[in-house]
Amino acid sequence: MTVRITWAEASARRLERQFLATSAKPRVPVADVVATMLGAHAQVLSAAELSVGVRTEGATRSHVREALWEDRSLVKTHGPRGTVHLLPTAELPLWCAALPAVPAGSVFAPDVRVTEEQAGQIVAAIGDALDGVCLTVDELSEEVVARTGAWAGDLVMPAFQTLWPRWRQVLHRAGWSGALCFGPNRGRKVTYTRPPHFDPLPADDAVRTLVRRYLHAYGPGTPAWFAKWMAAPGGWSSAVFGRMAEAGEIEEVDFEGTAAWVAAGDTEFPGDGGLDRDGVRGVRLLPYFDAYGIAAQPRELLFPGVAYRRALAGGQAGNFPLLLVDGVVAGVWHQRRRGRRTTVTVEPLRRLTARHERELGERVQRVGEVLEAEAELVVGEVTVGPHA
Structure with missing residues (x-):
């Protein structure tokens, strides 16, 4: 018999697993919350x-920066959809095997594109140039051109x-391969460096692991939803789900009338086994591009x-910070900081x-605590546009 899952049940489990129903305790490492x-x-x-602070009791931006720049348990690099993410350093073997396995085309005109051979040369040059040092993008550009050829420096890529x-x-492919990550800013300039060396997992194992992780965190899910989250081709995602279903790694459920999937055996939802069905209730504030609103x-x-x-x-999700009320979006908000004070305008x-x-x-x-500022609440219209 197919298990039937309601929106309220799925939301309650997702919020609990995201540390949004109950915050992670201070002893939980920041990198574990990001994982x-x-x-x-x-x-x-x-x-x-x-995003990390609202999920972790007592955490502030200083704790995140310490994990990123001091103990290096986090790395800032290119993650899902090619966008910049914080990822646990210990999970780079997973991410740097799964992300390059996603088929992708080029958005650039033929006379701008690089060949696969050239792309490999560039990624290798980036990794060599950044090993043990932090470089600005201009410094890195000089090193890449010196290691590959003048063609790599041709000013042909439209941007801003x-x-x-x-x-x-x-x-972004250099980030996906483990050749590049962000270093500490040098004044106002971004720098890049190379993360610790590691051996990636086998690509197929990594993709299947990532699907199971996605379904654990955000399931029930469909191949189309996973593809959207990864910016992957729908046909590729469907094929991955199909192989995993045949192998018994995932199982089908009925989610509000839609055929969806969970990791095999992971069918306990609020209302079953003593899980708190009321975990969905309450108010949460999620910032720009928070993982929950995206996935x-x-x-x-x-x-x-x-x-x-x-x-x-x-x-497109992520362009506005979100007010969640009882598990659904019920408003937007914006914060404007001035020195040690920040004004948080919430539009219900x-x-x-x-x-x-x-x-x-x-x-x-x-x-305010997370941002290490004194926060003032204003209830009213948010007048700024998306991603302001």
Whole structure:
């Protein structure tokens, strides 16, 4: 008999496994929290710091920076969808085997693209140049061109109303291969370095492990949802799920009338086995591109009604910080920092109860604690656009 899972049950389990129903205790390493999220989006580092901090009791941005720059249990590099993420250093053998296994085409014109052979030369040059040092992008560019040839430095890659050198189109692939990660900023300039050397897992094993991890954190899931999360071709994702189903690694469930999948044996949801079905209740504040808002599906249930229009940008999640109320998006918010103070403006999309208002005040204070600032709550319209 097919197990039937409701949205409320799935949400409660996802929030619990994401440390959003119950925060991780201070003794839980920051890197372990990031591992449960399957990476913290870090294009804007303060957003990643908030993603980790709101999940971890007592953690602040200093704890995240210590893990990143001092004990090196975290690494800032290119993760899912080619975007910058914080990933556990210990999990690089997994990520740097699974991510390159995803088929990808080029978005660049034929006269801009590099061949696979050239891409390999660039990645090798980047790894050699960054071994044991931190370089700015201009310094790295000089080293790559010196190791490969003038063709790598041709200014042909359109980017931000200018042209970048040809080699930069495979920058994310260098991150995926373990040849590159971010180093500490040098003043206002970004630097790159090389993470510790490691041996990647076999690619097929890594992909199957990542599917199981995804389903544990965000399941039930479908091949299409996994493909969207990874920016992978749908046909490739379906084939992976098919092979795993045949091998008995995943099993099918009915999720709100949709055929979906969970890891084999992982069918206990709230309402079963003593799990708390009420774990979905309450108020949470999630920052830009938080892992939960990106990965939890289906979008029309997470972003019901007016939230789908207000909190998404053309259907894309992550461009607005999210107010969650009882497990669904019920508003957007924005924080503006001035020195040691930050003003958090929250725009609810539905009427809040007195309990929700109290919780909102507590969540805003927690945002301030994570950012090591004194937070002030303003309830009103958020006037800035997406990703402001």
